[in-house]
Structures are given as structure tokens and as C-alpha cells.
Amino acid sequence: MTESVTVLKGVGPKLAEKLERLGIRSVTDLLFHLPLRYQDRTRVIPMGSLRPGDEGVVEGVVEHAEVVYRGRRMLLARLADGTGSVTLRFFHFSTAQQQGLVRGVRLRCFGEARRGQAGLEFVHPEYRSVNDGSTVDDTLTPIYPATEGLHQLSLRRLTDDALARLDRLPDWLPPGVLAGAGLPDLESALRTVHRPPPDIPVAALLDGRHPAQRRLAFEELVAHHLSLARLRARTAREPAPPVAVEGVLLKQLTDRLPFSLTGAQQRVIRELAADMARPHPMLRLVQGDVGAGKTLVAVAACLNAVEAGYQAAVMAPTEILAEQHFHNFREQLEPLGVRVAWLSGKLTAKARREALADVAGGRARVAVGTHALFQGDVAFDNLALVVIDEQHRFGVHQRMALREKGNRDGRLPHQLIMTATPIPRTLAMTAYADLDASVIDELPPGRTPxxxxxxxxxxxxxxxxxxxxxxxxxxxxxxxxxxxxxxxxxxxxxxxxxxxxxxxxxxxxxxxxxxxxxxxxxxxxxxxxxxxxxxxxxxxxxxxxxxxxxxxxxxxxxxxxxxxxxxxxxxxxxxxxxxxxxxxxxxxxxxxxxxxxxxxxxxxxxxTDGFEIARIDLDLRGPGEVLGTRQTGTMQFRIADILRDQDMLDSVKRTARSLLDRYPEHVDPLIERWLSGSEEYGRVG
Missing domain, CATH: 3.40.50.300 (P-loop containing nucleotide triphosphate hydrolases)
Incomplete structure (x- = not known):
């Protein structure tokens, strides 16, 4: 099934090029190019019950049709069914269309109702003339992700050809997994999702909860989890400078503070110290609600790097936040004799030259800035720790560029990722499966609600x-x-x-x-x-x-x-x-x-609980918005939905572990099937 899509009837070089824009190169890619949604053309809707934005089938008799000129030439036809009426509006039409749309003709139309000058309209609907006894479609119509010059009819025709070859498609999930979950096999799931049978429960399919959809969503989540586990394993094999210190600088810092660190801060600082002492890169996500004291935890990690003779870099997504970090770090570190450099896009040429020289020469032990930190002319003396604040606002390439700055003789820096946007467990399990996670779940004493x-x-x-x-x-x-x-x-x-x-x-x-x-x-x-x-x-x-x-x-x-x-x-x-x-x-x-x-x-x-706020935010906006990945095109699942399918996540983790332990030869084909070699947004290296 890895055969090229050009084996399908009618696919020449031009059509192959359009399909490639959708990531479709093979017959398997086409089978896993799943419908975005379905149009319900299985019942006729009375025109009187239509509301703006409703999509569906209406049937009625043409009462009046005419060509009008209102800034441009258009064909209007008034269609009525006894309960109400709609106007059909065409901006592009042929003489044959005009001659066919005459008073008394009975039509069945599919389209979206919009507000018009004289009531509801269908603009360029699909339509055909019907006899009183003709039936509506008996199946739901799949709508696929498309691209310019590639129509739904073409995608449906090509998918029909691909489905005819479906019996050759291997199923990579371990035997026994599906039976326990009551999910169908791969072949019947794909047939159902691409061509829903007439007797399918329509509501379940439209909600994405049909067993066939859940079967494919389960496999997609497993593939996603495997890709992150593989990234994690690869990172664990890479070398990093071990940062093992007695914590002299950290003690000097805490002795100067007018308050004590909370138990949660102390616990997370210990976790970071243990990670950084290993000869492999730390990859740790630290979450903390507003005011939980994440900055001090980051300062502690930087001090350990400095005490071990290395440098640290702190990157924030906005000038304002980076500037505030700079002031905080300077206030805490400079009394201890640790020099902090500031790098941002707004520096004067002279100030920038001086900062670059301080960082490259090792005089500045900590550098704070925006994305200016990973521009080509920035060189570190020996970077061992990268701290990234509000990491979901940065793209993968930006994070990797900063990490590469610390690549010294093949050794990579440790990474600490901080966020003040608490991430619900559901989302963290899926989006950050390649990271260790710490939560600062305690506010400093004396805070009032x-x-x-x-x-x-x-x-x-x-x-x-x-x-x-x-x-x-x-x-x-x-x-x-x-x-x-x-x-x-x-x-x-x-x-x-x-x-x-x-x-x-x-x-x-x-x-x-x-x-x-x-x-x-x-x-x-x-x-x-x-x-x-x-x-x-x-x-x-x-x-x-x-x-x-x-x-x-x-x-x-x-x-x-x-x-x-x-x-x-x-x-x-x-x-x-x-x-x-x-x-x-x-x-x-x-x-x-x-x-x-x-x-x-x-x-x-x-x-006022940040995690409860985050859970509600996830319900309201969806994971792509909460993680800030919607704009970057990452975490766009084809059929899985983290919120809808969260009940499967524990089983997904178990299945992924089973594949890695007992069926390692299935891992690459599964990842390739669903991710097509694309770089995962969760990747930090």
C-alpha cells in the first residue's frame, strides 16, 4: 500500500502535484486523508424551519426566475414548498441553466441558508430537478480537506479507487487491543468513515463518537504518543554537561531573601538539580499558577549551572516579559557576583555589540532576552542550561535553534520549560508526553483570595x-x-x-x-x-x-x-x-x-484555581488555542480530539508501551502512517 497515488485511475502529474499539497503521495496517504465532516443530505428540511447558517436539503417548486443586473449579472430563482421559500442566487450560470430554472419546475437543492435582501438565500447551491416519487440520498456525504483546483467529487472518486485496494492494508496495532475496547478492525473502520452506510447512527457519526471513528482516533493517538516517546528516547541517549554542585550560590541567594521558599519550590528545585546532574539533557516542564514563584525556581537552576562553571540562557516570548525577567535575574544574581546580559531586538548597535562580547567571552554567565538570543551572531562560551518561558508561544525551530547554540563537542544543554498557563492533565499527557513535568502547586503564605x-x-x-x-x-x-x-x-x-x-x-x-x-x-x-x-x-x-x-x-x-x-x-x-x-x-x-x-x-x-480555569479554557477554546499551536499548524489531529477522546488516553499509553516492548517493528510504520515524517510540535530536540 506504499504504492504511488499515480497508480489510481486518472492521476497524472498535474493531479499528483495537487494531491501532494495535501500530503497525499501514496494510496495509504489517501486512505488516511479522512473526512473533516459530513453533510446530512438524508432528509428534506421544510423551508419554514430554516435558520441562517443551517445547511441541508430543501425541495420545492420554482415560483419565479429572472436574470437581474445589480452591479453584476446574476440569476435569481424563488423556490417554495408550502412552509416557506428561499431564493437561489447564481453569479455564474449558463444559458442551459437559465432555461432549466422556469416556473413550475420541481427542484431539490443542497446548500447553506444565508440572510438575503428578501429573506433566506442559497448562493450557488447544488441542485437537480426531481419527480414527486424520487428519494433523497440514503447516506451522509463526506467532506474532505481540499486544496485549490481539487474538488470534493474528485476526492470522493479517488477514495473509492483506494478503498477497492483496502484489503492489502496492514493493521499495526497489537492483537487483542481492539477486542477489549469494543472497536472494529482497521478495514471496516476506514470503509465506514469514508462511506457511511445508510443505517449508520447519524448523530454518533456527526459527533465523532461512532466506533469506527474512535478506532481511527485511538490509532492516531497511539502513533502520536509513540513519536513523542521516540523523541524522548533519542534525547535520553544524547550527551549533556553534568551539572553537579553543592549549591553554595543557591544558599547565598536564599539567605538573602526576606522570605522562605515554599515546600513546592524546594521540591521542584531538587528535581531540577537531580536532572541536571545527569550526563543527558534535562527536558522538564515546570507549571505554576500565577504568583507561585516560578522565576525563583528558574534563578536557582541558573545558579547551579553558573556554580558548575557554565552559562545559562533565559528566553521569553515578548519584550516586556523578557525585560521583567532581566530585571528580576539581575536583582537576584548580581549581588552574588553573577553578571547578567540583556539581548533584545531593541538594543542600540553599541549596546548589542557589548552584550554579544560579554556572552561570547563568558563574562556574562546568564543571558536573558527574546528570540534575539538565537540569532546567528549570538555565540555562547559554554551554555549548559536553556530556560524557555511560556514555551507554547515559540515554534519548534526557535527552541531547537537556541538549543543548538549550546552544542559543544556534541554535548547539548539542559532545557527547563516554564509556563504560567496550567495545562490540564489530559492535554499534558498528549502534548508533552516527551517531557518530565513538575508542578509548583503551592502559593507563598499570606496570599489572599x-x-x-x-x-x-x-x-x-x-x-x-x-x-x-x-x-x-x-x-x-x-x-x-x-x-x-x-x-x-x-x-x-x-x-x-x-x-x-x-x-x-x-x-x-x-x-x-x-x-x-x-x-x-x-x-x-x-x-x-x-x-x-x-x-x-x-x-x-x-x-x-x-x-x-x-x-x-x-x-x-x-x-x-x-x-x-x-x-x-x-x-x-x-x-x-x-x-x-x-x-x-x-x-x-x-x-x-x-x-x-x-x-x-x-x-x-x-x-481562582489556575488548573480549574485551564480546564474550562480547554473546553471553551480547544487544545490548539490553549497551547498556541493553532497558528503554527501543529497538533492538528486528523480525527482524534483530545477532549472528546480523553477517556482513551490511559489505554493509548499502555498500547504504545506494548508496541515499544513487544512489537518494535510496528512503531515506525504507525508513525509514518499518521505523521508522514512531519516534525512534531512536542519536539524539543
Whole structure:
């Protein structure tokens, strides 16, 4: 079944090229090019029950048809069935079509209902003339992922040819696995999914829960798990500099701290030290909720690398976050005599030259920066540890490029990956199966729960009054401006407008402003004044999402809260509740709220637990969004769905282990079948 797709009837060089754009090179690739969804053409829908966005079959009689000119030439036909009517609209049509669409002709149409000027419309529907006794299709119609110049009819025809060769396809899953789970064999699963029989339970198939779909989803998850296990095994064989130290620098650091590390921080620091002492690369994911103290854990790991005579690099996805890490690391490390370098895209040529020389010459033991850290002209003296913050915002190639910076005589650096977005176990089991995971599941003592309320924009004056009352009690407050637009200029403008109106409304308060377009020096100055209490109300864009720690700030107002995702709202809320005073977060929204926005705001009001927030976020947005992989095209399963299929994950792990132990010759063919040699997003090396 590895034979080229060109053995199929009608596949010449041009069609083969189009199929290759979809990753289809062999007959097997075509069989595993599975339907995205199904169209239900098995029943006729009364026109009177149609709503905008509904897709389906309607049947009726043409009442009126005409060619009109409204900016462009188009053919309109009015179709009615006694319960209602729809307009059929064609922008491209032949004379034969025009002659066939006449009053009294009975048609059956398939399309999507849209709002039109005179009621609902079907634009360019599929249609045919019918007799009163003719039947509708008796099966669901598969819709495949397609590409330009390759139509669904062609894909269906080619799939029919491939299905005729299905009996030659090997089944790589261990015998006995399917019987226990009540799943069908591979051949019948593929036939069912590509060509659903007339008696199939339609609801189960449309929901992706039919046993045939679950059989294929199970195999895809096994292949995915195997690919990550193989990556992990490959990494475990590679050499890395063993970092075994007594922890002298770490003790000097903790002795200087005005507080004690939490038990969770101490446990994770021990896990990192044990990993780094081995002669193979550490690959550890550290998760911690907002304010759990991940930065100190990363500082401890860097200190161990430095004590062993090596360098460490810390990479963050945004300039703001990288800058905050730089200040934190410098504040903790420089009193211990450890020099920290700063590398970002915004450095002047002279400052960049100096930083590069410090890193290459080994004078700077720790380098902090954005993706500027892995550009071609950056060279390290002897890099032993790479710390990547919010790793799901980086692509595989960026992470690998930074790792290669530390490739010295074939030895690779250890990697510590941190995230403040708690990842539900379901997702972590699948997306990060190649990583060891640690959780900082304890907040520092003295933290107070944040009370969260959602308030309509109509009550804005009350909210402004609340700021005045909080400041009168000696507290400080944040006012966060949000915009959907990514443009820093527009965000800065929104913040400046809010700053002007709040300064007018609260003339007795000291109001500060910080946004992404300010010069770093000005930004630092404002933040320093806010930290010292010189500014009572800080107006900011979402630049303060991470890393700002002002224990006296006990009130946060998030404007247009309905525009932000759940994880980002939770991050912002984490800026308050850092002291002993009861803190509040006000979600200021503009009604009407969409259903998903209402669910987000309800979730924030109900809990401050980051893992529960993450679980709800996963339900609302899906794994591709939560991991930030939707844009990079990674983690796009063909048929599996992590949420829907999570009940199979434990069995998937057992099956993958069985294949590796007892059927190693099945592993490569399975991975090739589902991943076609593509680089996995979970790959860190």
C-alpha cells in the first residue's frame, strides 16, 4: 500500500502535484486523508424551519426566475414548498441553466441558508430537478480537506479507487487491543468513515463518537504518543554537561531573601538539580499558577549551572516579559557576583555589540532576552542550561535553534520549560508526553483570595468611585485597557484616552500610564513610582499581564473584559492579591455578552484555581488555542480530539508501551502512517 497515488485511475502529474499539497503521495496517504465532516443530505428540511447558517436539503417548486443586473449579472430563482421559500442566487450560470430554472419546475437543492435582501438565500447551491416519487440520498456525504483546483467529487472518486485496494492494508496495532475496547478492525473502520452506510447512527457519526471513528482516533493517538516517546528516547541517549554542585550560590541567594521558599519550590528545585546532574539533557516542564514563584525556581537552576562553571540562557516570548525577567535575574544574581546580559531586538548597535562580547567571552554567565538570543551572531562560551518561558508561544525551530547554540563537542544543554498557563492533565499527557513535568502547586503564605465581580460598563461611574475609596484606605489600583487589535499604536491610544478621562474624574489622585510604545526608561520610571507608592492608580495596557509584583495593589479593573481570553484574564487578575489585604478584580464589560464571553466571566467569578480555569479554557477554546499551536499548524489531529477522546488516553499509553516492548517493528510504520515524517510540535530536540 506504499504504492504511488499515480497508480489510481486518472492521476497524472498535474493531479499528483495537487494531491501532494495535501500530503497525499501514496494510496495509504489517501486512505488516511479522512473526512473533516459530513453533510446530512438524508432528509428534506421544510423551508419554514430554516435558520441562517443551517445547511441541508430543501425541495420545492420554482415560483419565479429572472436574470437581474445589480452591479453584476446574476440569476435569481424563488423556490417554495408550502412552509416557506428561499431564493437561489447564481453569479455564474449558463444559458442551459437559465432555461432549466422556469416556473413550475420541481427542484431539490443542497446548500447553506444565508440572510438575503428578501429573506433566506442559497448562493450557488447544488441542485437537480426531481419527480414527486424520487428519494433523497440514503447516506451522509463526506467532506474532505481540499486544496485549490481539487474538488470534493474528485476526492470522493479517488477514495473509492483506494478503498477497492483496502484489503492489502496492514493493521499495526497489537492483537487483542481492539477486542477489549469494543472497536472494529482497521478495514471496516476506514470503509465506514469514508462511506457511511445508510443505517449508520447519524448523530454518533456527526459527533465523532461512532466506533469506527474512535478506532481511527485511538490509532492516531497511539502513533502520536509513540513519536513523542521516540523523541524522548533519542534525547535520553544524547550527551549533556553534568551539572553537579553543592549549591553554595543557591544558599547565598536564599539567605538573602526576606522570605522562605515554599515546600513546592524546594521540591521542584531538587528535581531540577537531580536532572541536571545527569550526563543527558534535562527536558522538564515546570507549571505554576500565577504568583507561585516560578522565576525563583528558574534563578536557582541558573545558579547551579553558573556554580558548575557554565552559562545559562533565559528566553521569553515578548519584550516586556523578557525585560521583567532581566530585571528580576539581575536583582537576584548580581549581588552574588553573577553578571547578567540583556539581548533584545531593541538594543542600540553599541549596546548589542557589548552584550554579544560579554556572552561570547563568558563574562556574562546568564543571558536573558527574546528570540534575539538565537540569532546567528549570538555565540555562547559554554551554555549548559536553556530556560524557555511560556514555551507554547515559540515554534519548534526557535527552541531547537537556541538549543543548538549550546552544542559543544556534541554535548547539548539542559532545557527547563516554564509556563504560567496550567495545562490540564489530559492535554499534558498528549502534548508533552516527551517531557518530565513538575508542578509548583503551592502559593507563598499570606496570599489572599481575589474577589472577582463582573460589572456592566453602564456602572462605570460606580467603579471609578470605588477606586477613590480604595486609595483613601491607602491602597493602589490598576486600570487595564484592552483592545482586540494587536496594534501597539491603537492599544497605546486606548490607554492614553483612559488615562486622560480618569485623571479628569479623579483629580485628587496620582495617576500613572504605561504602555508598549513608551521608551524602556520611561516605563521603568513609572513602574518604580507605582511600586514605591508614588502612583496610586496605574493605567496600563496588557503589558502588565505577567511579572509585576506590587503587594499594596489590591484593586484591578479590566476594561472590555469580554474581549480577552480566560487564561489572559486570570494572568491579569494575578497582579492583585499579592499582599495580606483583601483584593478585588472588576471585570468591566459592554453588553450584550456573547455566550462564550459570559462563560469566561462566570468561570473567573467562580474560581481562582489556575488548573480549574485551564480546564474550562480547554473546553471553551480547544487544545490548539490553549497551547498556541493553532497558528503554527501543529497538533492538528486528523480525527482524534483530545477532549472528546480523553477517556482513551490511559489505554493509548499502555498500547504504545506494548508496541515499544513487544512489537518494535510496528512503531515506525504507525508513525509514518499518521505523521508522514512531519516534525512534531512536542519536539524539543
Amino acid at each position: 481575589v474577589r472577582t465581580v463582573a460589572v456592566s460598563d453602564a456602572r462605570r461611574a460606580e467603579v471609578v468611585e470605588r477606586i477613590s475609596a480604595a486609595v483613601a484606605e491607602g491602597r493602589q489600583a490598576y486600570w487595564v485597557c484592552t483592545l482586540i487589535e494587536e496594534s501597539e499604536a491603537l492599544q497605546a491610544q486606548a490607554a492614553e484616552d483612559a488615562f486622560a478621562s480618569l485623571t479628569d474624574a479623579l483629580p485628587h489622585l496620582s495617576v500613572g500610564l504605561v504602555h508598549g510604545r513608551m521608551k524602556p526608561k520611561d516605563k521603568e520610571s513609572v513602574m518604580a513610582r507605582f511600586k514605591s507608592g508614588g502612583i496610586q492608580l496605574l493605567v496600563a495596557t496588557t503589558v502588565i499581564e505577567v511579572g509585576v509584583d506590587v503587594p499594596n495593589a489590591s484593586l484591578m479593573i479590566i476594561e472590555n473584559a469580554e474581549r480577552l481570553g480566560l487564561a489572559q484574564l486570570h494572568q491579569l487578575r494575578g497582579r492583585v492579591g499579592r499582599g495580606t489585604t483583601e483584593s478585588s478584580c472588576v471585570l468591566l464589560y459592554r453588553p450584550p455578552l456573547s455566550d462564550i464571553a459570559r462563560k469566561r466571566l462566570d468561570a473567573l467569578r467562580a474560581t
